[in-house]
Amino acid sequence: MSIRPDDPRAPAQPADPRSRIQVVALQLFTEQGYERTSLREIAERLGVTKAALYHHFRSKDEIVDNYLDDRLSDLDKLIAWARQQPVDTPGRRAIVAGYADRFFTTGLPLAVRFLEQNQTAATHLTTAQRMRDQLAQLAGLLARGDESPGAELRAGLALFAIYHGWSAPQTSRITDEERKRLALVVAYELVDRIGPDPAGED
Amino acid sequence: MSIRPDDPRAPAQPADPRSRIQVVALQLFTEQGYERTSLREIAERLGVTKAALYHHFRSKDEIVDNYLDDRLSDLDKLIAWARQQPVDTPGRRAIVAGYADRFFTTGLPLAVRFLEQNQTAATHLTTAQRMRDQLAQLAGLLARGDESPGAELRAGLALFAIYHGWSAPQTSRITDEERKRLALVVAYELVDRIGPDPAGED
DNA sequence: GTCTATACAAGGATAGAC
DNA sequence: GTCTATCCTTGTATAGAC
Numbered sequence: 264m265s266i267r268p269d270d271p272r273a274p275a276q277p278a279d280p281r282s283r284i285q286v287v288a289l290q291l292f293t294e295q296g297y298e299r300t301s302l303r304e305i306a307e308r309l310g311v312t313k314a315a316l317y318h319h320f321r322s323k324d325e326i327v328d329n330y331l332d333d334r335l336s337d338l339d340k341l342i343a344w345a346r347q348q349p350v351d352t353p354g355r356r357a358i359v360a361g362y363a364d365r366f367f368t369t370g371l372p373l374a375v376r377f378l379e380q381n382q383t384a385a386t387h388l389t390t391a392q393r394m395r396d397q398l399a400q401l402a403g404l405l406a407r408g409d410e411s412p413g414a415e416l417r418a419g420l421a422l423f424a425i426y427h428g429w430s431a432p433q434t435s436r437i438t439d440e441e442r443k444r445l446a447l448v449v450a451y452e453l454v455d456r457i458g459p460d461p462a463g464e465d
Numbered sequence: 466m467s468i469r470p471d472d473p474r475a476p477a478q479p480a481d482p483r484s485r486i487q488v489v490a491l492q493l494f495t496e497q498g499y500e501r502t503s504l505r506e507i508a509e510r511l512g513v514t515k516a517a518l519y520h521h522f523r524s525k526d527e528i529v530d531n532y533l534d535d536r537l538s539d540l541d542k543l544i545a546w547a548r549q550q551p552v553d554t555p556g557r558r559a560i561v562a563g564y565a566d567r568f569f570t571t572g573l574p575l576a577v578r579f580l581e582q583n584q585t586a587a588t589h590l591t592t593a594q595r596m597r598d599q600l601a602q603l604a605g606l607l608a609r610g611d612e613s614p615g616a617e618l619r620a621g622l623a624l625f626a627i628y629h630g631w632s633a634p635q636t637s638r639i640t641d642e643e644r645k646r647l648a649l650v651v652a653y654e655l656v657d658r659i660g661p662d663p664a665g666e667d
Numbered sequence: 668g669t670c671t672a673t674a675c676a677a678g679g680a681t682a683g684a685c
Numbered sequence: 686g687t688c689t690a691t692c693c694t695t696g697t698a699t700a701g702a703c
Contacts, residue, residue, distance in 0.1 A: 280686085293585075294585075295585060295588070296500070296585025296586060296588070297585070298498070298500040298501065298678095299500065299585060299586070299589070301677080301678060301679085302678075302679070302680090303677090303678080311686090311687070311688090312687070312688060312689085313678095313679085313680085314680090314681085314682095314686095314687070314688065314689080314690095315686070315687050315688080317679095317680070317681080318686055318687070319686090321680095322679080322680080323678095323679070323680095379584070380584050380585050381584075381585060382581070382582050382583075382584070383495075383496075383497060383498025383499070383501065383582050383583060384498060384501070386497070386498070387501070410637075412635075412637040412639050412643070412644075412647060413647055413650065413651065415633075415636065415637065416626070416629070416630055416633070416647060416648065416651055417651060419629065419633060420622060420625070420626055420629065420651065423622070423625065423629070424618070424622055427618070427621065427622065427625070428618055431617075431618070431621060433614075434617065435612075435614040435617065437614050441614070442614075445614060445615055445618060446618065448615065449615065449618055449619060449622065449655075452654070452655075452658065453651075453654075453655075456654065482668085500696095503695075503696060503697085504696080504697070504698090505695090505696080513668095513669070513670090514669070514670060514671085515696095515697085515698085516668095516669070516670065516671080516672095516698090516699085516700095517668070517669050517670080519697095519698070519699080520668060520669075521668090523698095524697080524698080525696095525697070525698095
């Protein structure tokens with residue numbers, strides 16, 4: 264319900280005002296929803312007024328658009344790298360692992376979580392759509408070498424598992440490191456059934 | 466972008482005005498988002514005015530709240546039945562299959578898709594929260610007999626696979642029946658790794 | 668049961684002083 | 686870079702006639 268600034272998963276607050284605004288805004292958008300969060304609310308939490316925000320960003324959209332833009336290049340690099348991986352089981356595992364690594368070492372979680380929580384709002388933000396496309400591309404790379412429709416589904420679920428393993432409410436006591444590893448294990452199981460000899464198809 | 470009234474996945478338009486309003490509203494909420502869809506827009510599509518809607522429902526919330534309420538009892542029955550299933554692999558498969566069956570033969574898809582697309586809005590609707598709880602309960606039943614955290618994750622993903630397999634944009638030509646069967650296959654793979662002797666844990 | 672008209676609140680965005 | 690004050694639009698919801 265609250266922002267939980269002590270949440271270890273929250274990114275460290277950066278110094279420059281633009282980034283501070285973006286992080287606070289994205290957090291609120293993720294918790295309460297993009298349209299349910301007003302600029303007044305964001306400004307309040309930062310201890311400033313609405314007008315101050317408009318000095319840094321031209322619109323509400325631009326706050327998130329701009330943030331996602333940076334993540335796009337993160338993902339671009341990952342996709343380019345994934346394209347070089349061999350089209351076999353080890354290659355697919357490498358791609359999933361690479362995604363998980365980036366996921367946990369960049370600003371991606373905040374962005375991906377925003378996308379998941381605000382799927383409809385994302386429809387109206389061009390940058391958000393581009394990011395969804397990129398994730399679909401990545402899934403496509405995972406499904407290479409297997410033309411069956413099951414490959415697509417498993418690839419998409421594998422990527423979702425990384426997100427979900429990290430983001431789902433934890434009922435069991437487990438460290439973040441364990442959660443990450445666990446999500447990866449399950450993602451492996453899924454992509455391991457992709458291939459020219461699809462074991463999962465009966 | 467449009468409502469696609471010819472979409473075979475869309476439920477048949479019922480005759481009574483209350484249900485007609487609800488179906489149209491839920492469709493729009495799912496496509497555009499709950500808060501981005503105004504009552505004027507819903508009324509327009511139905512060929513009436515805003516005030517007419519208020520004759521049938523006391524508020525915007527009530528339109529969806531009321532619809533989800535009916536789905537709650539559908540799920541309640543399913544959960545009660547699932548609780549009777551044996552705690553083993555065939556039992557878990559039966560639960561997943563039962564969920565898939567209900568999913569495709571009741572008003573659940575519209576409700577679940579609304580939930581997925583409007584996760585943040587759902588936070589503010591008590592009925593939506595109850596429904597999320599129910600889905601979590603069902604996942605919990607799937608994870609019975611396996612205390613490892615992986616069981617939870619796999620159970621959640623299995624249920625998500627049913628939804629995702631049906632709802633994801635289809636790039637390959639495949640019949641709805643095939644999609645349903647495929648999603649079930651993948652869901653089976655996931656729940657098959659749940660158990661007192663967890664094969665998926667290394 | 669549906670309409671017209673309207674009250675009322677809230678949000679995004681801008682102007683202009685400091 | 687931040688403030689106060691304000692404009693304008695849109696949305697939910699209601700009143701009351703037909």
